[in-house]
Amino acid sequence: MEMLAPLIFLALLATAGFLFYKKASLIKKTILLGKSEIQYEQPAHRWKQVLLLAFGQKKMFKNPLVAFLHLIIYAGFIIINVEVLEIVIDGITGKHRVFLPYIGSFYTYFINVFEILAFGVTVVCVIFLVRRNVLYIKRLSSNDLAGWPKTDANLILVVEIVLMSLFFLMNGADQALQNLQVAHYAPTGSFIVSSMLVPSLSQLSADTLLLIERSAWWLHIIGILAFLNYLPYSKHLHIILAFPSAYFSSLEPAGKMKNMPSVQNEVLYAVDPSKAPTDATPPATFGAKDIFDLNWKSLMEAYSCTECGRCSAACPATTTGKLLSPRKIMMATRDRLEEVAQNINKNTNFIDDQKTLLHNYISVEELRACTTCNACVEACPVSLSPLDIIMELRRSLIMEESNAPSEWNNTFSNIENNFAPWKFSPEDRENWAKEI
Amino acid sequence: MKVNTMAEMMASGTMPEYLFWVGCAGSFDQRAQKITKAFSLILDKVGISYAILGKEEACTGDPARRAGNEFLFQMMAYQNIQVMNAYGVKKIITTCPHCFNTIKNEYPELGGNYEVIHHTTLLQSLINEGKIILKEGGAFKGKKISYHDSCYLGRANNIYEAPRKVLEILDAELIEMKRCRSNGLCCGAGGAQMFKEEEPGTTRINIERAEEAVATGAQIIASACPFCNTMLTDGIKNKEKENEMAVLDIAELIAESMA
Ligand code: SF4
Ligand code: SF4
Numbered sequence: 001m002e003m004l005a006p007l008i009f010l011a012l013l014a015t016a017g018f019l020f021y022k023k024a025s026l027i028k029k030t031i032l033l034g035k036s037e038i039q040y041e042q043p044a045h046r047w048k049q050v051l052l053l054a055f056g057q058k059k060m061f062k063n064p065l066v067a068f069l070h071l072i073i074y075a076g077f078i079i080i081n082v083e084v085l086e087i088v089i090d091g092i093t094g095k096h097r098v099f100l101p102y103i104g105s106f107y108t109y110f111i112n113v114f115e116i117l118a119f120g121v122t123v124v125c126v127i128f129l130v131r132r133n134v135l136y137i138k139r140l141s142s143n144d145l146a147g148w149p150k151t152d153a154n155l156i157l158v159v160e161i162v163l164m165s166l167f168f169l170m171n172g173a174d175q176a177l178q179n180l181q182v183a184h185y186a187p188t189g190s191f192i193v194s195s196m197l198v199p200s201l202s203q204l205s206a207d208t209l210l211l212i213e214r215s216a217w218w219l220h221i222i223g224i225l226a227f228l229n230y231l232p233y234s235k236h237l238h239i240i241l242a243f244p245s246a247y248f249s250s251l252e253p254a255g256k257m258k259n260m261p262s263v264q265n266e267v268l269y270a271v272d273p274s275k276a277p278t279d280a281t282p283p284a285t286f287g288a289k290d291i292f293d294l295n296w297k298s299l300m301e302a303y304s305c306t307e308c309g310r311c312s313a314a315c316p317a318t319t320t321g322k323l324l325s326p327r328k329i330m331m332a333t334r335d336r337l338e339e340v341a342q343n344i345n346k347n348t349n350f351i352d353d354q355k356t357l358l359h360n361y362i363s364v365e366e367l368r369a370c371t372t373c374n375a376c377v378e379a380c381p382v383s384l385s386p387l388d389i390i391m392e393l394r395r396s397l398i399m400e401e402s403n404a405p406s407e408w409n410n411t412f413s414n415i416e417n418n419f420a421p422w423k424f425s426p427e428d429r430e431n432w433a434k435e436i
Numbered sequence: 437m438k439v440n441t442m443a444e445m446m447a448s449g450t451m452p453e454y455l456f457w458v459g460c461a462g463s464f465d466q467r468a469q470k471i472t473k474a475f476s477l478i479l480d481k482v483g484i485s486y487a488i489l490g491k492e493e494a495c496t497g498d499p500a501r502r503a504g505n506e507f508l509f510q511m512m513a514y515q516n517i518q519v520m521n522a523y524g525v526k527k528i529i530t531t532c533p534h535c536f537n538t539i540k541n542e543y544p545e546l547g548g549n550y551e552v553i554h555h556t557t558l559l560q561s562l563i564n565e566g567k568i569i570l571k572e573g574g575a576f577k578g579k580k581i582s583y584h585d586s587c588y589l590g591r592a593n594n595i596y597e598a599p600r601k602v603l604e605i606l607d608a609e610l611i612e613m614k615r616c617r618s619n620g621l622c623c624g625a626g627g628a629q630m631f632k633e634e635e636p637g638t639t640r641i642n643i644e645r646a647e648e649a650v651a652t653g654a655q656i657i658a659s660a661c662p663f664c665n666t667m668l669t670d671g672i673k674n675k676e677k678e679n680e681m682a683v684l685d686i687a688e689l690i691a692e693s694m695a
Contacts, residue, residue, distance in 0.1 A: 264510050317635070320639045371641065374592055375619075377591075394502075397504055398503060399506060404505075408628065419494035421460055424463075432458075432469040435469075436439065
């Protein structure tokens, strides 16, 4: 067994790594199906966004209490990874607590920090479960999350609690074994949280303790590897993609809409045909009907969305009972992306499935309810933009399908003929000035 | 008082410092016309040199673009930019946050580069420069005023302070609504919603906003956008509060208080 354990461990690690790599590559490939009209300029400013939004969680602090709780989980997650590094080295080398001899008494100090964090994480996960399942916080219990998304959210919290408990159990059993002076279990000093388990664990025999310690150790690391592979299927993917999303988030005034140079040129050539190049070909499509027509930033954002619903809680359409919910826009886009990814995975190339993001996943009624108020973008802790997706779909609706409510068609013809959205004579535009 | 057009100015061989971009609401909507008039009165009193485009002004294309009609937007933008560039326009002031946003943020990449100033920002600097003098014991002294953030001024362009700073000189009591500044609730007009029936829902957006406005107990709701003004006025009527509170543009409040 002594010889075998590192081999089994390596095999596990390699399998988990390989599976994760495969799924991550597929997601990357899917995201890159989008158009590449992305802005890269001002890298210094962009790194600042990463620091503020992703590392600093600046926007989370609009609600300081929740931000603090989330920060505990987040800091816990990052810092506890240092402990996982030791576990991995232990696993590969067949050693036990490999860092201990090198840093001596600091070791106890480090593990204590991890344990305090792990305890914090456990408590916060319980609080978050209560918020979701007992207090029914509105944005966390809306219809958007019915079914799998709700399970996903709860599952993550439960798994984190289990992982943290295994960590404590492992350390507690270790200390009990140290007390029995079992070989291999060098004295580490007492750990702040898990030492509380020692009195009850000390009732058990050395063999049982060994079994508990080893099982907890293995389950803990298997759990972490499984969690890693669960990420790409979950809203929890935001812990990775929040960083590039913050980097690529728009640096322009929020009110500015993306220009369509193709249409700009079409209009220019229409008024001034002499400017038209002889080989001018009109663009194939206008706006976005499906994910292929969106830019890859929007697609990445769909995968980064943590389904927190802050956008929808701020959205004037959602809060007044319209069908539109910006969170649902993000989730629908991701669902469609996943469907396309499966399609490509199966058929090597995408085979038309007679479906599109527009209509099959996002309805006309939803799109028409948006006031372009930017509340969703402002509210999103990662600065994702459901509005970008909405606008691209609206463009397709109008320019590809001429699908507009009749009032809008009137507005359009008024603008075109009278230069104002209402039916007034352009001659009367300055009449007000004569009345002062 | 005479409001000059760019064409008239050009004919007389002068160029105003500012083009006052009136916008469609400000030009045609009866309620918004009052805002336009109030603002031009202020400009006149302070002695700012300005002119309007008059018949040569056309919709910026904002509602068309936001409805999804990029062709129409590009047509309007092209036309307006041609006109303004022909006059050599450098600085633009406007009372409409939608026009402000479009000309300031969206016209530059189409060839229209101007310094664009919203009227609340201009009013703030005029106050700072001591050019706006108010009457003693103005009409709004001690009144409760609540300012409604326009999405296209606030979140879209980060202008939150200027309108509030302007209101401060009225010596009134400023109260914030529950959702204000970057959390401000939309009036419901943006994204071309103004020009169509609202989608089905449990309530209307302007009614929801009016409820928040009413809850402040303010006598005056200050707006900085002609569309917000219309939406809130309707919302307050719906709540049957039109006798207790009025929706007034910041330009109207200042014009009425000026000495
Ligand atoms: S921009 Fe549209 S989707 Fe976003 S909050 Fe405003 S109305 Fe809702
Ligand atoms: S878009 Fe942003 S605010 Fe909305 S649910 Fe996703 S992460 Fe939350």
